[in-house]
Amino acid sequence: MNRTWFRRFTAAKGDGPLLVCFPHAGGSAAAYVELARALSAEFDVVSVQYPGRQDRFAEAPFTALGPLVEAVAGELADGPARDHGRPYALFGHSMGALVAFETARLLVRDGLPAPMRLFLSGRGGPLCHSGDVDKPWDDAEVLADLHRLGGTDRTMLEDPDVLEMVLPALRADYRAVATYRWTGGEPLAVPVTALIGDRDPMVTVGEAQMWGEHTSGDFALKVFGGGHFYLTDRIGQVAAAVGEGLLAGTPSA
Numbered sequence: 001m002n003r004t005w006f007r008r009f010t011a012a013k014g015d016g017p018l019l020v021c022f023p024h025a026g027g028s029a030a031a032y033v034e035l036a037r038a039l040s041a042e043f044d045v046v047s048v049q050y051p052g053r054q055d056r057f058a059e060a061p062f063t064a065l066g067p068l069v070e071a072v073a074g075e076l077a078d079g080p081a082r083d084h085g086r087p088y089a090l091f092g093h094s095m096g097a098l099v100a101f102e103t104a105r106l107l108v109r110d111g112l113p114a115p116m117r118l119f120l121s122g123r124g125g126p127l128c129h130s131g132d133v134d135k136p137w138d139d140a141e142v143l144a145d146l147h148r149l150g151g152t153d154r155t156m157l158e159d160p161d162v163l164e165m166v167l168p169a170l171r172a173d174y175r176a177v178a179t180y181r182w183t184g185g186e187p188l189a190v191p192v193t194a195l196i197g198d199r200d201p202m203v204t205v206g207e208a209q210m211w212g213e214h215t216s217g218d219f220a221l222k223v224f225g226g227g228h229f230y231l232t233d234r235i236g237q238v239a240a241a242v243g244e245g246l247l248a249g250t251p252s253a
Contacts, residue, residue, distance in 0.1 A: 002078075002079070006020070006047065006049065006075070007046060008047075009030075009037065010036050014040070014043045015044075017044070017087045017246045018043075018045075018046065018089070019043055019044070020048065020089070020100075021036075021045065021046070021096070022072075022096030022097070023047065023093070023095075023096050024093045024094035024095050024096050024122070025095040025170065026166060026169055026173055027053075027096070028049060029047035029048060029054070030054070031047070034231075034232075035235060039243055040243055043246060048096075050068065052168060052172060053166070061169045061173065062172060063172045063175045063176055065098060065099060065177070065179075065180045068176065069099055076103065087115075087116040090103060090115050090117075090118050090119065091118075092119070092123075093122045093231065094202075095123075095173055095176070097123035098123060101120060101214070104118055104188060104190060105185065105188065108188060115190055116191070117190065117191045117246065117248075118188075118191070119192075119195060120208075121195040121231070122195070122196060122229075123208070124207030125208075125210030125211045126180075127182050137174045142171065142174050143163075148201060150229055187213065187216045188217070189215070190217055191215065191219070191248070192211050192214070192215040192218075192219050192220075193220045193241065194208045194212070194219070194220070196221075197224055197226035197227050197234075198224065198226070198230075199226060199227045200227055205221070205223055208221060208223075218248075220245070
């Protein structure tokens with residue numbers, strides 16, 4: 001896989017299904033280190049590294065979801081999505097859930113093998129939080145939202161040098177989510193597992209349930225104790241739910 005776009009955080013890759021993980025707004029591929037290590041070694045877990053952060057800091061971040069989806073889908077189309085012998089799944093948290101969902105739609109539209117399952121975390125269905133193109137999301141608002149959602153070390157947010165490094169990507173990601181619009185379309189014939197924290201200040205359980213309207217396949221809703229970044233404290237439970245979903249779509253030997 002293209003090392004510019006994907007990171008692997010385990011020493012070896014399993015021979016089972018491939019799981020491609022999409023980070024949240026302002027997040028990097030490293031957001032999935034713990035999940036990769038908690039999942040069974042039979043799976044191969046990679047994480048997408050968006051431009052504009054960590055080792056891709058010098059690259060301009062995307063300010064709209066559409067071009068980002070096209071770029072990631074293009075990378076997958078040249079690799080996993082063309083490997084007919086190996087199933088793959090997509091996991092996305094928060095902004096990453098939208099990117100994963102739209103990436104799957106684009107791959108299917110282009111006639112490529114569909115993912116075996118979508119894991120959509122910390123985000124309501126595409127009609128929820130449809131964005132506000134007029135909302136400026138200045139730096140103060142972005143930082144206030146990060147404090148509200150948690151998941152980011154407060155000392156980092158108060159360090160001017162750190163902020164100078166992370167704010168460009170954060171601004172771009174918030175702009176991308178704010179301008180996202182659901183364009184309609186038939187439900188995917190792809191099983192979906194929605195995951196959410198029961199105290200998420202951004203998404204209700206009912207909004208997470210709405211992902212079921214966008215699949216004609218199996219749908220499951222997993223609710224965990226915690227807020228928007230429930231994954232941090234519930235990594236073992238999340239890994240168990242993901243492993244269960246991956247095995248459910250794997251042909252028996």
